[in-house]
Amino acid sequence: MTTDLGKAAALLKAVQHVTVLTGAGVSKESGIPTFREAQTGLWAEYDPEKLASPHGFLKDPALVWRWYDGRRQKISQVSPNQGHYALVELEKFVERLTLVTQNVDGLHALAGSTRVVELHGNISRVKCFDNNHPATNVPLGLSEPPLCSCGSLLRPDVVWFGEALSPSNLAEAMEASRTSNLMLIIGTSGLVHPAASLPYLAKQHGAKIIEVNPNESALTEIADLFLKGPSAQILPGILSLMNESVSKKQPKGARE
């Protein structure tokens, strides 16, 4: 009897181009909280209007700076988990894998994924508020934002509510979604657009959709296969089946 993990492994082995869309859930086993889970989600405890919007920043730059500084410090101490590593391994089974993430923690690249589109930016980078000038060597632990050489306040290089995504990143994510044979959606509530529109685009263009999440999301209704569970368990499970079927194909006694 084929299990759902087996079905996912077979689907993934049959396609050439996979687009992966990840959200906060993929980093949960690394110790980074998600945003919208009751009790434990960041937005259950903090107000996104104050902390993740341009007007919130201008109202109290020091408060916003310190909140992101705390997150940067935490993220600098964590490591990728087995889910991130399984996505790196998946690259060897498909001709093209585009990993589109809403996460700003940089853990996919740190794990070794090679084609990562960071739709919402990266918390380790800093830029200036007025002109987007990048800033380097900004130390952790400052209690307020330093100034750019142009005089503007520095801020984290992440996309805040009410801000546009980088047009080139969005174009790359859309092109990948349109042209892939399969989209793997992992650990996102599917509530924040335009990221949450990408699976619809993929589906419209004929891609199969596999979702991995311990809970149903706004995207579950369009999934062809829903794998219920934490990604740090489900993804390595799929990869181990994919590896098994490769070794089964080797005839007995085969030599290198």
Ligand code: OAD
């Ligand atoms: P959410 O917090 O909205 O959703 C997290 C999802 O992860 C939920 O569907 C959980 O069920 C799921 N989840 C929890 N534990 C998991 C696990 N171990 N394995 C897999 N999935 C798990 O986070 P996002 O969908 O990423 O934007 O949120 C999207 C955007 O909203 C974020 O990028 C952020 C936020 O405001 C910005 O910062 C711009």
